[in-house]
Amino acid sequence: MKILVPVKRVVDYNVKVRVKPDQTGVDLANVKMSMNPFCEIAVEEAIRLKEKGAAEEIVVVSIGPAQAQETIRTALAMGADRGIHITTDDAVESLGVAKLLAKVVEEESPELVILGKQAIDGDVNATGQMLAALLGWPQATFASEVEKTDDGYNVTREIDGGLQTIKVSSPAIITTDLRLNEPRYASLPNIMKAKRKPIDAKTPADFGVDIAPRLEALKVAEPAKREAGVKVESVAELVDKLKNEAGVI
Amino acid sequence: MRTTPPARPFDTPERASFRDTVQRFIDTEIAPHANDWDEAGDFPWALHEKAGALGLFGFGIDEAYGGLGFDDALMRFDCGTAMGYAGIGGVNASLFSRGIMTGPIQQLASEDQKREVLTEIVSGKVGGALAMTEPSGGSDLSRLKTKAVRDGDDWLISGEKTFITGGMKASWYVVGARTGGEGFGGVSLFLVPADAPGFTRISIRKKMGWWASDTATLHFDQCRAPASGQLGQEGVCLLAIMDNFNHERFSLSAGCLGMARRCLDDAIAYAQQRETFGKPLIKHQAIRHKIADMSSRIDALDSYLQMIAWRINDARDKGAPMPAAELAKVKVLASKTAEFCANEAMQILGGAGYLRGCAVERIYREVKVMAIGGGSEEIMRDLAVKQMGL
Numbered sequence: 001m002k003i004l005v006p007v008k009r010v011v012d013y014n015v016k017v018r019v020k021p022d023q024t025g026v027d028l029a030n031v032k033m034s035m036n037p038f039c040e041i042a043v044e045e046a047i048r049l050k051e052k053g054a055a056e057e058i059v060v061v062s063i064g065p066a067q068a069q070e071t072i073r074t075a076l077a078m079g080a081d082r083g084i085h086i087t088t089d090d091a092v093e094s095l096g097v098a099k100l101l102a103k104v105v106e107e108e109s110p111e112l113v114i115l116g117k118q119a120i121d122g123d124v125n126a127t128g129q130m131l132a133a134l135l136g137w138p139q140a141t142f143a144s145e146v147e148k149t150d151d152g153y154n155v156t157r158e159i160d161g162g163l164q165t166i167k168v169s170s171p172a173i174i175t176t177d178l179r180l181n182e183p184r185y186a187s188l189p190n191i192m193k194a195k196r197k198p199i200d201a202k203t204p205a206d207f208g209v210d211i212a213p214r215l216e217a218l219k220v221a222e223p224a225k226r227e228a229g230v231k232v233e234s235v236a237e238l239v240d241k242l243k244n245e246a247g248v249i
Numbered sequence: 250m251r252t253t254p255p256a257r258p259f260d261t262p263e264r265a266s267f268r269d270t271v272q273r274f275i276d277t278e279i280a281p282h283a284n285d286w287d288e289a290g291d292f293p294w295a296l297h298e299k300a301g302a303l304g305l306f307g308f309g310i311d312e313a314y315g316g317l318g319f320d321d322a323l324m325r326f327d328c329g330t331a332m333g334y335a336g337i338g339g340v341n342a343s344l345f346s347r348g349i350m351t352g353p354i355q356q357l358a359s360e361d362q363k364r365e366v367l368t369e370i371v372s373g374k375v376g377g378a379l380a381m382t383e384p385s386g387g388s389d390l391s392r393l394k395t396k397a398v399r400d401g402d403d404w405l406i407s408g409e410k411t412f413i414t415g416g417m418k419a420s421w422y423v424v425g426a427r428t429g430g431e432g433f434g435g436v437s438l439f440l441v442p443a444d445a446p447g448f449t450r451i452s453i454r455k456k457m458g459w460w461a462s463d464t465a466t467l468h469f470d471q472c473r474a475p476a477s478g479q480l481g482q483e484g485v486c487l488l489a490i491m492d493n494f495n496h497e498r499f500s501l502s503a504g505c506l507g508m509a510r511r512c513l514d515d516a517i518a519y520a521q522q523r524e525t526f527g528k529p530l531i532k533h534q535a536i537r538h539k540i541a542d543m544s545s546r547i548d549a550l551d552s553y554l555q556m557i558a559w560r561i562n563d564a565r566d567k568g569a570p571m572p573a574a575e576l577a578k579v580k581v582l583a584s585k586t587a588e589f590c591a592n593e594a595m596q597i598l599g600g601a602g603y604l605r606g607c608a609v610e611r612i613y614r615e616v617k618v619m620a621i622g623g624g625s626e627e628i629m630r631d632l633a634v635k636q637m638g639l
Contacts, residue, residue, distance in 0.1 A: 034269070070262060077266060185274050188304030188317060188324070191266045 002057045003046040004110035005080065006101055007039040009064050009071040010121040023219045026121075035071045038116025040078075041176040044183040045146060046114050047079040054148040055112070057081050061104050063097055065089050069199060076194035077186035083199035084108075088211065096204075096211035098130035103207035105135060110171065112153075117142050117175040128175035138168040141175040259323055259559050268327040274303060275335045283337040284606050286461045290454070292340055294418070300344055301373025308348075309496075310355050314367040322499065322561035326554055329500040333507020333587075336608030338615035339461030341504060343376075346414040346462075348500065350379040350423040352493035353438060357481035362440060366421050375420035380410040380467055381490070387412065388628045390425065390487065391433045395469060397426035402476050404428075404439060406447075406469040414622075416465025417452050419443060423480065424469070425490070434484040439474050447472035458615035494624065495571040498580045499554075499561065501623045505583035506550050508612045508619070512587075512594035513543045515609050519598050530597065539593045550586045553579055574636030577629040584620040591616045 011017055011026065012034040018027045035043075046058045060075040061084040062068040072083035086100055105113065118125035132139035140146075140155035144163065147154040152169040158177045168174075186194070204211045232238045242249045278299060286292040300306065301315075308325055310316020332341040347370055354367050354377075370377040383393055395408025406426050416422075422441045429435030441448065453464040480486055517540060520531040530536050557579055560572045591613040595602045602609045620626050 070266070073262060074266060074269075077270075185270050185303055186266065187302060188267055188270075188307070191263055191270065192317075192319070194266075195263060 001055045001112070002059060002108065002110040003049060003055045004101075004105060004108055004113045005039070005042050005046050005058060005060045005075065006097070006113070006115045006127070007043065007060050007062050007071055007075050008036045008116070008119045008121075009033050009062065009068045010036045010119050013037055013120055019220050019222050023221060025217065025220050033067065033071075035074050036116050036119045036121075038118060038120070038176050038178070039071075039075075040116075040183040041178070041180050042114040042116050043075045043078050043080060044181045045143075045174075045176060046112075047184075048181065049112075049146070049148060050079070052148070059084065059108055059110065061086065061101065063088060063092055063100055063204075072199055073194050074186060076197045076199075077191045078184060079190065080197075082197055084202060085199050086202045086204060086207075088204055090211060091213065092204075092211050093213055093215055094124050094126040095130055095214060096209065097127050098134055099209045100204060100207055100211070101127070101131050102134040103209060105131075112170065112172055112174065113137075114146075114174045114176060117177055128173050132173040135171075135173070137171055137173050139173040139175070140166055140168045141173075142177040143174050144177050144179045146174060146180070257555060259555060264321070264323055264327065267324050268331070270303065271305070271328050271331045274299070275331050279335045279337060279340055283335060283340075283608065283611070287337055287339060287611060288460070288605075290339075290460045291463070292343070292461050296340070297344060297373035297376065299373070301371065305344070306347060306351065306371045306373060310351060310367065310371050311363075314355070314363045315369075315371040316355070316367075320562075320565060322558035322565075323555070325496070325500060326503045326558045329503025330507040330510070333504035333509075334511045336508065336511050336612050337461060338504070338508070338611070338618065339459040342414050342459050342618075343418075343462040345500060346379070347377045347419075349490075349493050349497050350377045350421070352496065353379075353423055353480060353486070353489040354440065356489040356492075357438065357486055358440065359477065362477070362480075366440065370421060376415050376418045377421045377423070378413050378415040378419040378465075379490075380413050380416070380422045380424045382410060382412050384409055384411050384466075388625065390436065390490075391431075393425055393427060393436060395424070395426040397428050397437060397439060397474075399476075400473075404474045404476065404478065406439060406441070406472040406474060408469050410467040410469075411465075412453070413465045413467055414459075414462060416450055416467060417463035422467070424467075425487075426469075428483050433487055436487055437483045438480040438486045438490070440478045440480055441469075441472065441474050445472050445474055458611070458618055492571065495561075495573055495576050497623045498576045498629075499557065501619055502550075502554060502576075502579050502583035505587035505616075505619050506547065506554060508587045508616065509543070509547050509550065509590035512590040512609055512612055513540070513547060515607070516540065516543070516594040516597040519601065523601075536597055539597060543590045543593050546586045546589060550579070550583055553582065574633050577624070577633040577636065580624060580629045581626045581633075584616065584626060587612070587619055588616040 012032040015031055020027045049055045050058055058080040059082055060072055060080045062072050063086040069085050072085055115128050142158045143155045144158045145156035154167055157164045304317055307317035309320040312318035351370055369375045386392055397404045397406045420443050424439045424441050425436055427435050428437040447470045449468045450465045520536050523530045557575050594609045595613050598609055
């Protein structure tokens with residue numbers, strides 16, 4: 001069985017992002033970029049499935065600029081087998097990504113696509129769901145546990161108020177939540193081996209997909225600064241403020 | 250927050266990827282426990298195995314014995330710098346002191362010894378320590394007093410070693426002992442297991458820094474080592490140790506760079522939020538000058554070390570000797586830079602830095618060992634001038 005794992009290069013989770021002065025987006029100059037943490041969890045889960053004998057090959061795919069190749073190499077160093085890099089300098093929206101991935105699925109015929117539930121840059125949380133719709137495959141989103149069965153997967157999902165376990169038949173789309181696993185470190189021997197693993201270079205045009213944006217970002221702004229609070233003298237004053245000023249009780 | 254270092258002249262995707270991994274490993278597995286482990290004077294052995302699994306002990310060791318099958322001074326540099334930045338020198342010392350004994354084993358030991366000993370030390374399953382320094386002297390190896398005499402098929406080793414980093418937990422020791430006449434020529438090396446008859450060890454506690462590391466005094470009382478335990482030939486074997494000291498000096502220097510950079514980053518973070526005389530500390534000229542001085546010394550050390558790393562790699566490729574003079578000089582520059590930055594950062598943090606529990610306080614205590622261990626500043630200067638042919 002083959003598993004396809006899409007991965008995205010995003011601003012590192014440790015970076016304190018700054019909005020560009022003209023409010024058109026986030027400043028990416030000289031900012032450390034890394035693999036989206038949810039994608040790392042997806043790569044790890046695919047590797048664990050392979051280690052358990054539930055998969056033979058793991059293919060990672062990334063859509064983005066030349067540097068996205070580094071993100072693919074990281075996944076290869078963790079244990080994926082080969083990569084596909086769809087090169088573009090344009091910002092690709094979730095729908096464009098899903099359309100491209102659907103074409104990759106057509107070519108590669110994986111039986112499972114595992115991807116992060118969202119990327120920590122846009123936090124859109126849509127690609128997995130859109131891909132499932134385009135392919136007509138079952139989807140199990142926000143997975144916190146994945147178990148391979150004879151004809152598919154038992155997936156435990158994190159939902160509001162608890163956990164839900166569903167069965168999906170193969171082929172399927174699974175999106176990962178934070179508690180699914182703790183991704184391994186790429187060891188130095190594996191970093192060196194990853195150098196020799198193949199990465200196919202493609203472009204969106206190769207797949208005949210129009211990735212032109214459908215959405216327009218009007219303005220990107222910093223969250224409002226938190227203002228200083230006040231100290232109250234007594235419980236009575238606190239209750240009074242909650243009642244009459246805040247109007248919450 | 251960690252400052253993003255600028256692009257580097259000798260970087261490759263593999264080096265960048267390795268640097269990322271090591272940094273993340275340290276951020277996740279070491280940094281959060283730094284203060285607890287230092288106060289406890291110990292840390293879990295599992296960390297040795299995790300670091301081993303990453304490949305951190307494998308530089309210059311053949312793949313057949315669990316090593317990487319290659320060496321790269323720039324990767325050693327990144328590893329050393331990141332470990333120094335963690336601000337817990339004791340962990341750094343305990344983990345990486347095995348490096349000064351695995352190198353000689355790789356060079357001198359028999360195939361069987363390498364398979365048995367090297368594999369488990371490089372994987373992090375067990376520890377190893379180099380035992381050279383004696384109560385009567387450390388830097389002058391030509392005068393070491395521990396003796397080994399032949400007894401049938403065995404050697405009987407008698408003497409004492411002290412300040413042995415990793416010495417309490419090691420399973421194996423590379424021990425220097427005199428088998429011949431005076432001077433370097435009469436010294437041999439022995440591979441001695443911790444359970445050898447006649448071997449005992451005593452923990453050295455109450456150190457100024459490196460609290461999390463185990464340090465020992467070792468006693469050899471007619472300690473019996475098999476003839477096969479001898480590494481290489483009498484006298485000649487010390488060349489392997491000397492070569493390895495160069496790597497040690499380089500790693501210690503990289504550690505100093507990490508320590509200095511941590512001091513700078515923590516000092517900046519504090520100066521930005523601490524207000525005095527109606528404005529943030531960082532807006533006062535006296536403080537800004539300290540930041541400038543720290544930063545420029547760090548940049549200078551960083552550049553010098555990267556250049557030396559390149560020269561180490563180049564020398565290895567050409568089969569030439571290590572750049573010993575530069576390594577001696579940079580070791581002094583490195584410990585002086587770390588000392589300067591720790592002192593300035595402490596001045597900026599003021600009372601907050603004087604409290605136990607913060608990285609600057611630990612580093613301030615630990616810069617001293619960097620100026621002494623692995624070749625003291627004075628010995629390094631002598632060596633540098635000697636290497637200049639003077």
